[in-house]
Amino acid sequence: KTRLNPKRIELARPPEPGNGLEEYFGCPVKYRATRNALILRVADLERPFATHNDELLQMLAPQFENQLKAGRTKQTILEQVKWVLKRLLSGSRPDLVMVAKELGMGERTLQRRITDEGTTFRQLLNETRHELVRQYLGDSSVEITEAAFLVGYQDPNSFYRAFRSWEGKTPAEWRAANQLRKPKKANAPAHSSPRA
Missing domain, CATH: 1.10.10.60 (Homeodomain-like)
Incomplete structure (x- = not known):
């Protein structure tokens, strides 16, 4: 397994001293941000998914697509x-x-x-x-x-x-x-x- 190394993390909450997030993720953590976000490198997004299952994906993908479309139009x-x-x-x-x-x-x-x-x-x-x-x-x-x-x-x-x-x-x-x-x-x- 290869570990993902985010570029940075943004959290809307205030900092908690000694929470160890910078050490754990190996990247800067910005507190009191306008959103919660995990910013990844493009190369990390290109990596193969370790638990990838083609058969399950083919079965579930159409259902997920329909739910996404319904959610976008209804909301x-x-x-x-x-x-x-x-x-x-x-x-x-x-x-x-x-x-x-x-x-x-x-x-x-x-x-x-x-x-x-x-x-x-x-x-x-x-x-x-x-x-x-x-x-x-x-x-x-x-x-x-x-x-x-x-x-x-x-x-x-x-x-x-x-x-x-x-x-x-x-x-x-x-x-x-x-x-x-x-x-x-x-x-x-x-x-x-x-x-x-």
């Missing part, structure tokens, strides 16, 4: 923007310029396409934050302050105001109400046999 610009926002929101504050760059279009073009759909970038950002924070708060292992940070809020007060406007209650109240609705697992077996 609206609003869905594309939300998808990019979900990726970029983790601890950062994405703006229209960042999203346009990720989608490979100009800022004005993206703004026009969003406006043509009857919404604004700010509304999409708020909707995406709302969807994500509901996911995070549904997981009891995620602290409320961590959920706020993960959707781009550095100020807890701003997050609490936004959440109250979305849900009409505080994040803690929402979490408590939604955890009560989850069905509880029964400890006793479903079928019990009568004693002899």
Whole structure:
């Protein structure tokens, strides 16, 4: 086996001292980038795939192509923007310029396409934050302050105001109400046999 040596790695998150990524990958790692990316050399992309299976590829390739085509035609610009926002929101504050760059279009073009759909970038950002924070708060292992940070809020007060406007209650109240609705697992077996 020959090891791939990337040219560089770009990560949207802040650096973590001592994580050893530079040593492991043998290349520079850029933190707080606008995207997460692994940049490879062309020569590495030309290498044969060690686990290549022609028969399986011929069987699955048409299905993958159809799924890709269906995904490209079905996904609206609003869905594309939300998808990019979900990726970029983790601890950062994405703006229209960042999203346009990720989608490979100009800022004005993206703004026009969003406006043509009857919404604004700010509304999409708020909707995406709302969807994500509901996911995070549904997981009891995620602290409320961590959920706020993960959707781009550095100020807890701003997050609490936004959440109250979305849900009409505080994040803690929402979490408590939604955890009560989850069905509880029964400890006793479903079928019990009568004693002899």
